[in-house]
Amino acid sequence: MVLRPLLTLDHMTKPQTLACPLCQGTQFREEESRSDSRWGFTSHRMTLLICQQRTYVLHFYDNHSFFDFD
Numbered sequence: 001m002v003l004r005p006l007l008t009l010d011h012m013t014k015p016q017t018l019a020c021p022l023c024q025g026t027q028f029r030e031e032e033s034r035s036d037s038r039w040g041f042t043s044h045r046m047t048l049l050i051c052q053q054r055t056y057v058l059h060f061y062d063n064h065s066f067f068d069f070d
Contacts (some may be wrong), residue, residue, distance in 0.1 A: 019060075020051040027052040035060075 019026055028049040035044045047060040 010064070017019050018049070019055060020056050020058075022054045022056050023051065026052040 017026055020028075020029070028051055031048045031050065033046040033048050035046065037040070037044075044061060049058040049060065050056070051058075
């Protein structure tokens with residue numbers, strides 16, 4: 001088994017471009033969304049980036065994606 005570092009120097013120095021996971025497109029429409037909890041006690045504001053080609057929606061909450069688990 002070969003272990004690789006998670007971050008390399010190249011990864012930290014090159015600017016990253018956001019790409020759609022379906023089509024690798026880089027053009028997005030930005031919208032704001034709000035989601036209320038089940039009983040209405042909390043409200044969460046989200047930034048939605050919608051791919052112009054596939055209309056795939058990327059959700060970002062508090063400057064993080066919903067898919068960031070760490």
